[in-house]
Amino acid sequence: MFLQWLFKLAQLGGLVLLFGWSAFQFALLPVEPGARPAQGVLAWLLRRWRWAAAGGAVLLALGVTGQAVRIFGPLVSGLPWDLQLQYGWMALAGSRVGRLQLLQLGLTLIYAAVLILGRRRAAGGSPLVLGAWRGTLLLLTGAMAAAVVWGGHAASSLARWVSLAAQWSHLVVVCLWAGGLLLCACLPWRALYSGAVPNDPLLREGLRKLSGLGLVAVLTVVASGFVLAGLYIFNLTAAASSWYGRGIGLKIGLLGAVVAVAGVNRLLVLPRLDGAGDGPPPRWLGRLLGLEAVLVSVILAVSAAVTQLSPPSSPGVMAPQTWTLAAGPFRLEVFAFSPGASGVQFEIEVRDARTGRAAAVDALHFQVDMPGHFMGISPMVVPPVSPGRFVVQPPVSMAGPWRAAIAVEQDGVTYTAAVDFQVERAGWSHHSRLQRLLAGHPAGAASLVAAVAAIAAGLGLWLSWTGPAAERPGWGALPLGALLVAVGGMWAAQSVGLVPWGGESSAEVGSAGTSGALVSPGAGTSKLELAADAGQYLFWVTVEPASPGPNRLSVRLQDYVGDPVPGVSVRAQLLHPFEPEGWDPARQEVPDWSDMQAREVPLTAARDGMTYAGSLELEGEGGFALRFAAVADDSGAPVAEAFLPFRIPLDGARDLLRMADESMNRLQSVRLREELRGRPGGDAVTDMEFVSPNRVRMRFNNGRERIVIGQTRYERSGAGEPWTVAPWPQVGGFRWPNFNYGATAVRQVLVGRDEIDGRPVWVVNFVEEPPEIRYVVWIDAETYLIRRLTMHTTGHYMYWTFYDFNAPIAIEPPVNGAP
Ligand code: HEM
Structure with missing residues (x-):
């Protein structure tokens, strides 16, 4: 130094x-x-x-x-x-x-x-x-x-x-x-x-x-x-x-x-x-x-x-963590997490190591610092919130590895313990x-x-x-x-837009004001991983690096169980500019494109018989769309066709997912329509109702009904049929809401804005693995509630539409009619 x-x-x-x-x-x-x-x-x-x-x-x-x-x-x-x-x-x-x-x-x-x-x-x-x-x-x-x-x-x-x-x-x-x-x-x-x-x-x-x-x-x-x-x-x-x-x-x-x-x-x-x-x-x-x-x-x-x-x-954020530490005759139960959008809170319970009872000690000193960078933060004396229980928000002011030292004072003797914790780089909104x-x-x-x-x-x-x-x-x-x-x-x-502003700073503020996500054109190193289903078939699509200029397009065509489709070849066309006004991705329509200026994207087939690759030039403002067609080699008949609008990604996706989780986890109730498409036996449609903290009612399109309340599941095969009762196997019972995409998503990209029912939404793509599952979520730009979600993986083409947020919904245990 x-x-x-x-x-x-x-x-x-x-x-x-x-x-x-x-x-x-x-x-x-x-x-x-x-x-x-x-x-x-x-x-x-x-x-x-x-x-x-x-x-x-x-x-x-x-x-x-x-x-x-x-x-x-x-x-x-x-x-x-x-x-x-x-x-x-x-x-x-x-x-x-x-x-x-x-x-x-x-x-x-x-x-x-x-x-x-x-x-x-x-x-x-x-x-x-x-x-x-x-x-x-x-x-x-x-x-x-x-x-x-x-x-x-x-x-x-x-x-x-x-x-x-x-x-x-x-x-x-x-x-x-x-x-x-x-x-x-x-x-x-x-x-x-x-x-x-x-x-x-x-x-x-x-x-x-x-x-x-x-x-x-x-x-x-x-x-x-x-x-x-x-x-x-x-x-x-x-x-x-x-x-x-x-x-x-x-x-x-x-x-x-x-x-x-x-x-x-x-x-x-x-x-x-x-x-x-x-x-x-x-x-x-x-x-x-x-x-x-x-x-x-x-x-x-x-x-x-x-x-x-x-x-x-920036204060950074931290996933919840717990530790049990020994400090002389005491046991310290430490719980740390990020309350709200940023900062770190430690909750410490001092217990007698032998009896396990809360111990009212004379004083508790707490200090944090970064092992790598000396920050010089002074130790704090933390007052108890109740005997033996302490809550402290230390000035953790940047991302990186941190160490917390805890000293418990009792009868003139000091007992110490320390924990290491990692703070992640906070996003823009933090x-x-x-x-x-x-x-x-x-x-x-x-x-x-x-x-x-x-x-x-x-x-x-x-x-x-x-x-x-x-x-x-x-x-x-x-x-x-x-x-x-x-x-x-x-x-x-x-x-006038000639010089990049740097980092993520040419920001656009989401209309939610203070907690608005800040987004800007991405750094160009991202990868767009998309999926489009067409009947029982699935096109896996990757555009890399998903930035203006030359890109590599790869398309994999598979059937419902993930196998190659023999005897067909895949063609792709690029349409630009494409503004998806009035085009509803959930309906999967392929718009009439005869009078649109589409360009053929030459594709070369790989040896596996499933994957095709070619180069894709992305130039100019506005949205793009890709149309894929799989045609039979012998007859030239179309086998599958899919239409995939996309945009050059923006930064800020992780923040948006986190905020969506937060908003969804505050819900009291919601209705959800789930469609599982492409299934060999026909689409499965389920209407669901959720009530916080532990209730759900599902009505399947084959007449089946299910109600789950905490530890108990009620099920019947159709209206008027008797209900059967069984335990719900999840540890601690069923819980809702429990959205956690911000933590489970990888390779998330913000692909732009859209509208659903006249409301502005952010569109975020991400992947969960393994096995690879590709998601798209449409997040309300004002409330950050998820309005729509699609999820694609082999044998599972799922479309979710959320509606009636916080509507008065009652779910009660059903009562069977007279035996
Ligand atoms: C209100 C008064 C001032 C404030 C708030 C202020 C703040 C700052 C800050 C935040 C930095 C950036 C440090 C970094 O790289 O992280 C800086 C750099 C610097 N400041 Fe000041 N400063 C003030 C007055 C002065 C005065 C009066 C002098 C000298 C007479 C001075 C000399 C410098 C120098 C030499 C640097 C280093 C620049 C570099 O290495 O790029 N500053 N100052």
């Missing part, structure tokens, strides 16, 4: 010297080439700049090399030197982190070369040449800052592009300000006070510029800092309970101190400098600047540490509202970052085109301006 921090600090220090110091000095010094002053503040500045730039380059190079050795060293340590070099290089060049370090090193070397080789030519050339040379140097440092940011938390944040832009502006402005401050603090103050170095109007101008710069910098840094903190930190509890959050708090406090010192400087000391005329500057000036520079350096050191800690971004607003709402996020960029652009202009720089061409500031325009351009491009 210490080395990690040290290397990051070296990189930040290098950037401050290279970028900040240089930019501030370029803004102060004239672009006119020609003779350079031999003495005075100006001469001093020029001499020091070389050292500052050289020092900055060395610091950056050391920081980057150190970081690379720290990351990749353990991979190759212990090997002979030549192999260390060979494998080390492979690891560097073959990973994103490694390539970033190489890029930074390369940029530093180019900077050094441009600085050394171009200095004389630039100094002796035209203002244009000098300006271009300075501009190139600044551009290179701006790119180095971008590389530093890209290697940090921004790249993996909730909204990559928002974070990158905000963090880059934060870093660039911080470097500019800290560099200017350092430059001014390092002026030869003693010689200035004693008059050995004459006072210069440039000094006054420079300090006024610095004071103005400080004001704008504080505004920019606070704005971008809060955007970053809002994105990276789940909430105030997570901030207060992690070192990351405390580090940010410390920065804010230190910034307050800097503002106070700068205020004194600006309001009390600077006016006296104006009054001093050509005489020595007021004595306090240098010291206050020094104090400011020290405070800002401490903030930089804290920031370097913060960037190396894990941000408490992030805080502020995080989702910043990451997911393009307009909000764009305006925030545009504000930051506008302040930074103003800063660049102000630095170069007013004051002493006003008479000069100011070429040096152009690249900075260009970089800022580039950031603005990125936002503009995003708003």
